[in-house]
Amino acid sequence: MTEVTAIYYFEPETGTTPEFAAQAIADEETTGTWTDLSTRTDYVERLDGKVLSLKPSGDGYITEILYPAEIFEPGNISQYLSVIAGNLFGLGRLKCVRLLDVDFPKELTRFNGPNFGIKGVRKLIGTEKSKRPHVGTIIKPKVGLNPKDTAEVAYLAAIGGVDFIKDDETLTDQKFCPLFERVETVMSRLDDAMSETGRSILYAANVSERADKIVERARKAVDCGANAVMVDVITCGFCAVEALAQDPGINVPIHVHRTMHAAMTRNTKHGIAMRPIARLVRLAGGDQLHTGTVSGKMGHDPKDIIVDNKTLTDEYFGLNPVFPVASGGLYPGKVHAELSALGTEIILQAGGGIHGHPDGTKYGAMAMRQAVDAFMEGASPEEYAKTHRELRLAIEKWGI
C-alpha cells in the first residue's frame, strides 16, 4: 500500500450532500481548497486525495479517504496529524466530523517505537512468566505534598505491593515539590522498599515541559535516579514522546498520560477517537499509555477500549507492543470487571482507590494486589475478601 487511508464519521451541514462533504475533506487535506485554482499543474494531480468509500452510519456517514503517501514527510508525526486531523474539523460544510482510525503504509512507520514495551517493562518488574497485570498508583493528593511526604506515600504504596508509581498529570516542577528533589527523595525511599521486599518498582517522574527543554529535564530526572519518566502527550505533543524515546540518555520506560484527550475523544460525533492517538503514541515510542477503564470514573465505551488496546498490543510493523493503562476511578472492587473485560496484559492504576483505603496507602495497595490475585486464581473478590482483610475493608467502603 503506498497511501494513507483515514476513516471519518461526519454529518454534512444542511444543504450539503454527503458526497460533496467527503470530497471536501479529501480536497482540503491534499491539493484542494474552496475554489478552483489557476495555479494547478498536471503533475500535482498525483497528490489529490480520493474518497474511497462513503456509507450511511447512524445520523451521518462514514467515509474512507485516501491520502497519497508522498504528501507525508516520513517520520514527522506532527505533519501526519496536520493532514489526517487538520483543517477538516473546521470545514463549514460539515456539521461535525470525527477521525476514527488511520492506516499508514510501511514506509511511513519507520520509527523505533517503544524501547521497552510490554515485554521490557515486564522484564524490569519480573512478571514475564506470571503474566499478571501490573498494579500502579498515582501519588495523591495530585499536587501539594512536599518531596518528603511524596516519598513516604510512594514507599507505603511500594511495600503494599504496587509495581508502578507515577506523578499525577499536573505535578511537574512546582515550588512546593521541586522535580529533582522529589525524584531523589522518592527513589531513596523506593530503594528502601525494594531492598525490604526484594521486588522492583518503577517511579515515573512527570517531565512534561517545553519542547526544547523536555529532553534535558528527563535526562536530569534519570540522572537523579528516576527509573521511568512520564509525559502528557496531548499537552506536550507526540514529538515530545518521540524525543524522549529516541534519546540515548533516557534509557527508561516512558509512561504516556493523555490528559486533555477527552476534548477530542469524548464526543462520538466530532474530534479524534483514541485509536489514532494510540497508534501515533506507539509510533512515537511510548511504553505505557492510558486508554481508559470499562468501569471507572471517566466516560468510556468498553467496546472501543478493547479495540484501542489491541491497537497497542497487536503486531504493527514490528514495533513493540505498548502496555495499556486502565486508570481513573478504579478501586479493588473494580479489578474483576476490568480484567474480565480487558484481560491481564494491562496496568491497573488506582490513586484514590489506594490512598483512600480505610487503613491507608499500604493497605490500599495490598487490597489492589489481593483483588488481582483473586482474579488470577479464579476466585470472586467477595470470596477472596473472606480471608483477606484489606480487600474486605475496600469492598466494605466502595463496593464492587
Ligand SMILES: O=C(COP(=O)(O)O)[C@H](O)[C@H](O)COP(=O)(O)O
Ligand atoms: O489521576 C488519575 C486517576 O486518579 P484516580 O485513580 O484517583 O481516579 C488519572 O489522571 C486518570 O486516570 C486520567 O484518566 P485516563 O486514565 O482516562 O486518561
Ligand SMILES: [Mg+2]
Ligand atoms: Mg491524574
